[in-house]
Amino acid sequence: MTPTRIDSCTTIGEAGRYVLAGDVNGNPPLSSACIEVAASDVTLDGRGHAVDGNGVSDTTGVLVADVSNVTVRNLRVTDWNRGVSVRDASDVTVRGVTAVENAVGVDVRNADARVVGVRAEGNLHGVALADPGDDVLRRTETLGNHVVGVYAPFVVEAFGVGVSLGPPLDADGDGRYEDLTGNGQVGVWDAAALPAVVTTHYFGANAVTADQRLGLDFDDDGDLDYGDVLAYAGLER
Structure with a gap:
């Protein structure tokens, strides 16, 4: 036709x-x-x-x-x-x-x-x-x-309630999404948000795009896991 x-x-x-x-x-x-x-x-x-x-x-x-x-x-x-x-x-x-x-x-x-x-x-x-x-x-x-x-934005679900975080931003242009809350600053709330994002990602309870997973892979192991939380905090396993 x-x-x-x-x-x-x-x-x-x-x-x-x-x-x-x-x-x-x-x-x-x-x-x-x-x-x-x-x-x-x-x-x-x-x-x-x-x-x-x-x-x-x-x-x-x-x-x-x-x-x-x-x-x-x-x-x-x-x-x-x-x-x-x-x-x-x-x-x-x-x-x-x-x-x-x-x-x-x-x-x-x-x-x-x-x-x-x-x-x-x-x-x-x-x-x-x-x-x-x-x-x-x-x-x-x-x-x-x-x-x-x-x-x-990340959508994190806990106890039947959905909460949006972000969207995460690359605050300094280095390809990393350190600003998880998307407020233009990197601080304690971002450090607190990352473990929640990793945990809910592990259980399939959030929506993280492929680009965001790459930007949150702070330990460069190709995955979004608790190693990224430690790397974000400047700690080693």
Whole structure:
């Protein structure tokens, strides 16, 4: 079946395959999106083209909301409040997207999403995963984002209660996430948080991304364990 071509801002209301016919320059009203995917079972292929905004607050380049089985791939989003936004959706894949100079490059909230092969550059927040326990983040490159490359708080569950920590930050740019609480400082609360993160990770009760595990591997043994707690404190086993 021949895919439907898109050459301007629109709402996708039927299942099927859609492609960008060229760059799309959007100027949607506030609290709206240039391209909204409002149907399940949709593939939107940008074919390398851009969905370009004008920097207005509370606008979105591509919105996927309240649907399932959707793929957004091979496009560029620039100058939006949210470049690609996935909300209240399931089985969504964002693949091969480049997000440049947005407030948030790729924003995932209350959704089950796979973010794969994304390049986020020059945004305030590169990729934001509000509930990372349901999401997959792979082969994502973040460059020069002004606040944080990947916003993905730890979710620690204890006695049936979920508590968010972070997201952890690399306070001094050395590739280590010493600032576990994400408050811009490294201190006693971070030292107290790491044992809780390691313990709940061991029992499968938290959501730690692969990048975070690497950044928390303070003893360089390739795993997140109690050796990292000792190394963080400057102690040896």
